[in-house]
Amino acid sequence: MENVQHLVNSLLKQSTGTMVILDIGCGPSKLNGSIGIDFLPYKGVDLVGDACTILREFPDNSVDYLYTKHFLEHVNDLDSLVSEFCRVLKDESQAKIIVPHFSNPYFYSDPTHKRHFGLYSFCYYSFCDHLFKRKVPTYMCDLNFYLINVDLHFQTPKGNLVRSALKKVIQIFVNRSSFSKELYEELFCYLFPCYEVVYSLVKRRRKSF
Numbered sequence: 001m002e003n004v005q006h007l008v009n010s011l012l013k014q015s016t017g018t019m020v021i022l023d024i025g026c027g028p029s030k031l032n033g034s035i036g037i038d039f040l041p042y043k044g045v046d047l048v049g050d051a052c053t054i055l056r057e058f059p060d061n062s063v064d065y066l067y068t069k070h071f072l073e074h075v076n077d078l079d080s081l082v083s084e085f086c087r088v089l090k091d092e093s094q095a096k097i098i099v100p101h102f103s104n105p106y107f108y109s110d111p112t113h114k115r116h117f118g119l120y121s122f123c124y125y126s127f128c129d130h131l132f133k134r135k136v137p138t139y140m141c142d143l144n145f146y147l148i149n150v151d152l153h154f155q156t157p158k159g160n161l162v163r164s165a166l167k168k169v170i171q172i173f174v175n176r177s178s179f180s181k182e183l184y185e186e187l188f189c190y191l192f193p194c195y196e197v198v199y200s201l202v203k204r205r206r207k208s209f
Contacts, residue, residue, distance in 0.1 A: 011047075022088070023036045024037050026044070037049075037054050055084035066093075066096070102189075103190055118197065119150055127145070150199055155167065
């Protein structure tokens with residue numbers, strides 16, 4: 001791990017004066033200007049290995065923005081990884097997390113998918129009393145995350161313009177309010193399957209006493 005720690009320190013030093021952005025599970029399409037972490041050595045990946053193990057080499061409060069897309073569904077120990085997200089992020093910095101929705105018809109075709117996500121999944125990891133009428137327990141309130149928004153995205157295979165247009169209209173109506181999102185997931189998600197969920201979180205500033 002000395003080599004990983006050296007690489008982390010080097011990348012952070014290169015980022016001095018600019019935002020430190022992490023793309024976790026970036027694959028071959030790393031977010032522009034970010035430090036890419038992935039288990040596989042795709043072109044452009046900066047740190048190769050287990051995401052949680054690599055994140056432990058980052059100092060506390062060292063990251064300005066964290067992004068991950070279609071990665072968390074592959075993770076065995078989600079609790080530990082989300083804890084590391086919170087630890088490395090600076091106070092009041094944001095994380096954007098994109099995962100497949102549980103109604104996504106393509107989700108079950110991938111044998112490497114290990115967990116499902118829905119509208120309330122990150123309510124269990126954050127403070128979100130303002131967002132939804134349905135309340136769930138907060139299992140890891142020490143994470144100090146504040147869930148600021150959840151959107152449901154609808155998508156169809158390229159080339160089908162009619163279905164694509166229909167799903168864009170559905171997406172607009174579903175995301176109009178918290179009520180419409182909850183109503184959709186309770187009654188209509190298997191009639192009009194959702195492609196992915198987008199969670200926007202911010203790390204709360206810890207009170208100093």
